[in-house]
Amino acid sequence: MNTIEKTKKNVFLSSLSFVLLLFIVGNVFLNYQFDKVVDEKVESISHSAKKLFNLNIRRYDEILKNKLNKITSLDGLAEAIVNKDTKKIDEIIRNEYLFEKHLNKNLNILSFINSDGTIIYRAHKPEIYGDKVDYKNSLIVDTNKVRKSFSGFEKDNVSEITYAVTEPIFYKNKYIGSVEIGVLPIGFIEDLKTILEIKTKITINKESDTSTKLLEDNKVVFKIDLKNHNSELVGNLFVTFDISDLKKSYTNLIYLLLFVGLIISLLIVFVTKKSFDSVLNHFKEQAYTDSLTSLGNRHLLDGSLVEDKLNVLIVGNIKEFSLINELYGINIGNMVLKRIGDEFKTFADEYSMKVYRISSDEFALLKYDDSFLEDEYLEILEELLDRIKSLQINIEEFCDILQIEMYFGISNGNSNLVEKAQMALKKAKEKSLHYMAYTSNIDTKISSSKTMKMKKILKHALENNNVVPFFQEIRDRDKKVIKYEALVRILDFEDGKEKILYPSEFLSIAMNGGLYTYLAKEVLEQSLRFFANKEEQISINLLPNDFFQPKVIDTFLEVLENFPNPKRVIIEIVEQENVEDFNRLVKVVHKLKKMGVSIAIDDFGSGYANYSHILKLKPDYLKIDGSLVQNILKDEESRILVKSIVHFAQDLGIKTVAEYVENQEIFELLKMYGVDEFQGYYFGKAENLLNS
Secondary structure (H helix, E strand, O other): OOHHHHHHHHHHHHHHHHHHHHHHHHHHHHHHHHHHHHHHHHHHHHHHHHHHHHHHHHHHHHHHHHHHHHHHOOOOHHHHHHOOOHHHHHHHHHHHHHHHHHHOOOEEEEEEEEOOOEEEEEOOOOOOEOOOOEOOOHHHHHHHHHOOOEEEEEEOOOOOEEEEEEEEEEEOOEEEEEEEEEEOHHHHHHHHHHHHOOEEEEEOOOOOOOOOEEEOOOEEEEEEEEEOOOOOEEEEEEEEEEOHHHHHHHHHHHHHHHHHHHHHHHHOOOOOHHHHHHHHHHHHHHHOEOOOOOOEOHHHHHHHOOOOOOEEEEEEEEOOHHHHHHHHOHHHHHHHHHHHHHHHHHHHHHOOOEEEEEEOOEEEEEEEOOOOOHHHHHHHHHHHHHHHHOOOEEEHHHOEEEOOOEEEEEEEEOOOHHHHHHHHHHHHHHOOOOEEEOOOOOOHHHHHHHHHHHHHHHHHHHHOOOEEEEEEEEEOOOOOEEEEEEEEEEEEEEOOEEEEEOHHHHHHHHHHOOOHHHHHHHHHHHHHHHOOOOOOEEEEEEOHHHHHOHHHHHHHHHHHHOOOOHHHEEEEEOOOOOOOOHHHHHHHHHHHHHOOOEEEEEEEOOOOOOHHHHHHHOOOEEEEOHHHHHOOOOOHHHHHHHHHHHHHHHHHOOEEEEOOOOOHHHHHHHHHHOOOEEOOOOOOOOEOHHHO
């Protein structure tokens, strides 16, 4: 073999060795990139699943607490629990439980527990009465100890985990027991299955290792801890994601590319890094594209949300899409999704937006916008809604034409946009609105935080004498001050500065949190003590149900005994829904009138204080609803109603008081109509006279 032939052979062998080396390096590199993409996808799904699961827990917690509040407010229930009258409890609760069970098939527990920890009634097992077995549930145990609500996962038996919420029950301001409602957590994981296309399994294992694991058969599993109200682990939700299709698709692509690379490598011995980048971009495009609509998917959306930019995200959901699948089949459902996807793509191009299909029937529009104007985007949504409605999708097999409707949620900013937009979307569905923008009021977490902060302020105010009545003067037709109305205020201090809190900020929280009666007592005691030796009358507000509260009425009667002249005391009955017993209220009012106390009906012209109630209560004063007085100069109907109320009162010998008198013109007009007394900013605002 001559030198030339040897050289050719060496060159050939060298070239072949180089190609083989290139093939091996390329194979290792592409497999490394594949593993990296899979890890990123699994990590993204794990992160999304945990976020969605926690969001569902908060939503269910709020729903269950609302159901318990509704149940515990049923007429006669508290009294039946005190009397351990299981048949009466069953009579009150049965239809309510069956209705809730019909709405939520996963509801599996509704129990009433005595204050000593024994079950007195199970709605889910109505045949069992008077079960005296100690109730071992830890939530109930804690509820009986501290008398407040708890929620969390609990283990019912060896194979089942329940999400339970408990609420204390009070009767005549005395703790009498608890009520527990529980649901199977299958509802929490429906979105995980449908949106993320994953499988779930709940177990009672308590494993400390929470890392992601690769199982056999190309399945990746990660888990979510299920904790009780004390943040103790009671079980795990195992989430399984099948990567076999992804791996198969990527593997075929890798070998195809390697084969092509091998052929090309025989012709050229150098492949630039840019070429590899191009291949990898192709991989990513497949991993982040929805196969049905060719739009970006949820993972691409997550990667598109840039934290250092202000984004506007619109999430849209097809109304009753599951019904379309059920009636017409999946193929028709897919056709609908493609048509809507095409419309979204056209719309997004016109408005310089990015478009995604992020779940089975949810689409998203994303735009980087430094100056978000809500009204502008609502107008854009109106146009999109009109386009969707006008699609008129023809279904020839059924001789039918579909008209599609959608709900939308909007969020803006640079953090948690998807969660916020979906909160707004759910609120829009609840209110049957086509769209809604995210605000902090929608966020239950923020709302709960504000409630807890206000409860602390109220408790601090009660403990430190910061509950103070302010007094607003009431004048007669000659503008002489004849009486004052006591209005509750809270003094709060921020950074050493005094801040006055008004009832609109704390009253509903006080009522729901069991602090209202203490506020009412403070106002009664301070007001009557202050006016004991004065000439003017003092008017104090009470709710109708206050007349059935021993703490309030006993305090009033006790202070009244030391009051020089009960005729200078006026009780204003303020509007309240769900008056416990109106006939009983009438009896209490008549007893107070016999003692010399005058009675006024506040905000007459609205709410429960109608004409038939007036005839039964026989008050001394009617305070005309402030909204009528405010509008009296510009609204003819308000003038007619005010004159009607005045004539009605005059015929019955009842004096009238007008609130919200803000200027001389309103004052003179009301005088002409025959109103007896006047109150409002025209004469003066409510003031803290205790420190004057």
